[in-house]
Amino acid sequence: MSLAENTLSDCLQNEFNQETLQFSRLETLAMVSAINQADGTVAGAIQTVLPAIAEAVDAIAERLKQGGRLFYAGAGTSGRLAVLDSAECPPTFGTAPEMVQSIIAGGQEAMLKAVENIEDSTQAAIDELIKRGLCEKDVVVGIAASGRTPFTLAAIDYANQLGALTVAITTRGRGLISEVARFAIAPDVGPEVLSGSTRMKSGTAQKMILGMLSTCVMGRLGRIHTNLMVDVVASNIKLLRRAERIVGEVCMIDTQTAANLLKQVDYHPRRAILMHELNINAQQATDIVSQHPHTALDDMLKTKQS
Structure with missing residues (x-):
């Protein structure tokens, strides 16, 4: 078995939650209580990496002040959460749509239905970054629960080649992508209640971290006054x-x-x-x-x- 196969095997083994082996046999209230209890641990896991998040915020803000752009890259749930956060920046902070962008494996189609096979495509990520004119002034944030998604790894690799700033967000501790990116944000939220379903705790952690990144970066860019959205787009x-x-x-x-x-x-x-x-x-x-x-x-x- 190759090193890559061994790494994958270890990661898959770590996904199994020994504490919820009887989950499907629980009464409904016990089911939702188990999920709620697990969700309650996410903020604590993120608390351990707050210095890394703050360091990434300052580095990203400096790039954007110099005219750079912020790109999120991810597949599946990670990509959908990236789209959500980037889409909220123009109305919330009055930014141009080009300032914060998202690249999701499978494109727009993947927002509404699973396109699972595309996450293994390395060229798709590179092609999309080329299409958008990625350059050394920009920032690429790769999001992958395990840190081993080929699509996301390729985005970070290509950004590094151009001299762009790179940030990795993983949620099961450090992964392959953490070793490649300039900055690594790597909390370990532990295995999911439903083993391997990273739309749950990992998705919650990613949503929280992306919210921190974009909000604090915009704060450093002067787009917040006290706790007010002074550049909000009043569209309704x-x-x-x-x-x-x-x-x-x-x-x-x-x-x-x-x-x-x-x-x-x-x-x-x-x-x-x-x-x-x-x-x-x-x-x-x-x-x-x-x-x-x-x-x-x-x-x-x-x-x-x-």
Whole structure:
């Protein structure tokens, strides 16, 4: 048996959960309780790798400040969670769709149904990164529960060849991908209640880590003020009201006054806040934001204090 086959055999053996061997025979309440108890351990596992997450956040933010882009790459559940997180960045943080992208094995079709065989394709990952013009300024985050998915490994390998920053996210401790990437985030959530079903605890861990990465990176890029989404895209009634509350809270004004300001800047909270706090017009506020896309609102408002 080859080294690769031995590694795969060991990984598969580690997937079996000896504590849930009677799972299918449990009463329903006991079933859901077992899953809930297992899920409760995920945050603790992630807590052990918070320094690694913070280090990756700072490195990613520096690349993006220099005009780089962030690519997530994964297959199956990992890829779907990557798509979810990247899709939320433009409406939440007002980023261009190109800044945070996802590459899922099997493409758009794999979002709605399993395309399991494609995760073994190394060329598919490389072709997609070539298509999107990956370069040395960019970042590739590879996500794989076990750390051995060929599609994801290929994405990291290709990114390394170009000099792009690479980050590996695994959830059963360090895997092959952890040894290849520049930064490794590798909590061990333990075997799943349903052995091998990494959509469960591993998926929860990946969702939590990706949420940390994107939110904290955007914080380092100045797209959060205190705990407010000052660059939120107000695309529906709920978000229109949220934008009004954000401006009202920061500027300490009533919602109607906030709405009047927002109407002048296409309901962009940061620009409305600058108008009020610096006593400037809509065009001036727009120019400031355009010229300083990664400057925190606190720093933009320092001219008022001086």
